[in-house]
Amino acid sequence: MFIEIKHGSGGRPTQELIKEILEIYRDQSVNDLEDCALIENGIGVTIDGFTVSPRFFPGGDIGKLAICGSTNDLAVRGVRPNYVAVSFLIEEGLPKDELFRAVDSAYRVSKELDVKFIAGDTKVLPKGQADGIYITCCALGQSVTDRPWGVNELSPGDVIIATGPVGQHGALIAALRYGLDVDELESDCAPLWPLMEPLTKIPGVKCARDCTRGGLGTVLCEWAEGASLGIEIDEDLIPLTRQVISLADVLGFDVLHLACEGTAVIAVDPDCLHEVLSSLKEKAPLCAVIGKVTDEHPGIVGLKTSIGGMRVVDMPLGEMVPRIC
Amino acid sequence: MKKIFLVKGVVQGVGFRPFCSKLAKELKLGGSVQNNSSGVLIELHGDRKSIELFAEKLLYEAPPLAMIQSVESIYEDEASTDSEDFIIRESEKQDIQKVLIPPDIATCEDCLKEMRDPNDKRYRYPFINCTNCGPRYTIIKELPYDRTKTTMACFPMCDECRKEYSDVSNRRYHAQPNACPNCGPTLWLCDAKGEKFAINDDAVLLASKYLREGKILAIKGIGGYHLACDPRNDRAVKELRIRKKRPDKPFALMARDLKAAKSIVLINEKAMKLLFSPRRPIVVCPKGKDDNLSRYVAPNIDTYGIMLPYTPIHHLLLEEQDLLIMTSANISDEPLVAGNREALKKLGSIADYFLMHNRDIYMKIDDSVIAMAGMTPIFTRRARGYVPQPYISKKALPPIFGAGGEMKSTFSVTHDHYIFTSQYLGDLKDISSIALYEHVMDMFLSLYEISPSYLVYDKHPLYLSTRIASNKLSSLKCKLSVQHHHAHLAACLWDNDFSGEAIGLMLDGTGFGDDESIWGGEILIGSAKSFSRAGHLLQAPLPGGDKAVLEPWRFALSLLLQTFEKMEALQIALQLWPKEQDKIKLIAQNADKYVKTSSTGRLFDAAASILGLRNKVSYDAQAAIELEAIAKGKECAPFETIEKGDVLLIDWRPAIRWLIEGMNKKNKAQLAAGFHDGLSKVLVNVSTKLAAQSGIRHIALSGGVWQNRRLLNVTCALLKDAGLIPLTHKRTSPNDECISLGQVAVGIAHWQ
């Protein structure tokens, strides 16, 4: 058995790999599969490795991505990001200027978030043993909600909100890799804390997730399976940009599987929906209600299509493997 | 002497006991007959000769619905009581459920005669039935099969009906759905708000009037609702297409009688037999010359699916018109609608009026569909009238559950000597099909008290069938994943009672391959035990995954890029699909990044797109079906073979080139025909070669592509000419409905 590229897709193969690793740690781990762990005194911790090709792209770069990605994992659990520790794995021959452009943009997001850099490490690998630069970032913060947001809080009737157009980052990276014209497409790479902070004061907010690897579809599948509840979303309500739609069309990607890097999905009690939306609208004008949690079809996510049926949403298989016979 | 027989098979609820009683009286035998959970127990007193004669007649004169699996003599005693009394005893329930539930059967001639007799108490009664006909599978909730355990439980019989029911000599003896106008279900006509306009016969007459006026009606039948309208009314048919959001997929028709059917289709002897069989499937026959039906009934194809009336309601409605569109009532890919409230809710925006009744449908089931390839019938959907009839094995089977495929899903489960295959359960990607799968699965397992220890499932890591089945089966000992086309092969061999090795031509749309690429044009050698991949269609990139299935031009472009120099391919593509200009360039630029497939379904779709027939499909296999429909002539496209190590590759590139070059010289019909027959020819060449190498002479044909009648007929004929023996599906469909059966067959080979 070998580790394959599909194990990094964020979909089922990834889940299974993680399960296998956790199995070994079963008596030595805080076993919840949330984006970040909450430990003593409401301290939230997460760690994330970043590799992206190309390293610089419209809307961001690997440095910004590392800080956003790791702090977003805190933000979506209602944890205020305070500190980051960063490790750089650098390939021999990387232009120094590139490294510092990445460090510089990482610094700028940290500043914006008021996050302190508390520890760092650099390693240089011989040429060919890495692809330019890998950044691993550990973020720490303080939980500020009364109850931690999480999958366990979900209940039937909860409303599901996307904070902005989905799939922007994934579509952009795919387009760049495939050598397609990216036209006005930009990554959504951005810190989520400014968006989440006001929500921490609203008691009806249940659960949030940044839709990174595997996209919105994967997050919702994890929710449905984790909470043993059904989720229904409406195809026509999902915010999407024209560019993402046409790119997905050409490449045959499912927009629900394309990664976001600054767009979250949030489940809230319908009673506080208005309050949540008006709070979000300031900074995320394109946020939208996309569906709801239900007690029907537990464990399964359904997508209401424009022709009236309800299709099952699943996680990606890694490569785009069609299922139709 | 005294002798006791145990008769097994479909012997309950089919008029078997009255038949025994009649036969015993005829032969002057005494004794009794009783239903139990294993079957029917017959005790006979009398002389040996008469008893032997009884046993013989039992087999040959059994009622039409009975399916006798075995007659076992379980007790014999020379001493005998002289009594010539023959009685029918009460049913007894045993622990193990072995009695088989009969399928639902079309109204019989005797009942029809009564229904048309003004002096009969059931004159024009829409729920007339007897032991030989009426609903069965769809109304049973529990075993043993008794009225209280059906959805008829809420209709207590009137005295007269009870008398018939209790009278051994009556045709309605123990007919569980027995009913009359005084005690039985009621029919009514209402609008989308549920407001009633008329009941019983008035409802039928008013419904007919509305149909003649061009209205769309939802009509409750045996296994669910149909949507009906006048097939000669262009406006009505078009409106139905718009409301149902179903632009092209052909609608089925119901004809009053043979004359009406013959006015629109060509019916050969085999087709006639099927049309008139009490199972009443939809039979797909070639369109006749001038049928004056709306061109929207079955656009761009050369066949109509037609059936004869199978419930009293149908017969009454069709007295007023000779033909009706009768299409399953559902929304997009959902399972059909069967409940009254569900009908108002879901069909409210489709039907103008509803003809409903209060006999509940416990088990939804679609009409079965059989297509005629000349004299060869091909199941394209096995459901009403056939399910839940099991496949019978000579040996007792290990308890196996086959989870099936995904898009045309069924499951199969073993029990004792039987394999039960569920009805067609639809596309599991549609969320309500999942609920149906679960319901039918629960029903089978609880009815027969089955708890499978073994699960067999498809290799595709995301099939929902696998997920549902493994969630539901808690006490599993073992699991086994089976490659999709191996399951096809095993299903076809099982269907033919063939236990040896065969060469398999497994042609379909998509199956997850052992190498994780997408298979679909596979030449396998093996049996249910194991297989090897001896060859396959040359692979090509599938641009855009599932999207490529909906837009055949994408794969067509991919084939052009494999066949011609890039610039030439682009030039041809831009001429063929000028509207897709931007996408064509992007796809061409990235062709090597897409997942590769050897799919035959896609190959046919692509050929259809190259010939300009269709660039986007609105139903499964539409492009391929339309290609088949226009094919006419004696051309033969040049497919070639390439030997790559010990694998034979079927190279379609010369055939694609032939299509492109032929576009100016030949007509589309010739090109379409040539593409079909060329593929047949190369498949037979490959088979011949492999047969010579391996000594195997049986060639199994499975996979959805074999629903293509031309390909099937030509290939079989050529195989026979080459001295080979084609094995085709007979009791199952070659499409993915057979996957669950194949999985079980592989499981049996593995665990028995």
Ligand SMILES: [Fe+3]
């Ligand atoms: Fe198949």
Ligand SMILES: [Mg+2]
């Ligand atoms: Mg993360």
Ligand SMILES: [Zn+2]
């Ligand atoms: Zn009858």
Ligand SMILES: [Zn+2]
């Ligand atoms: Zn009665």
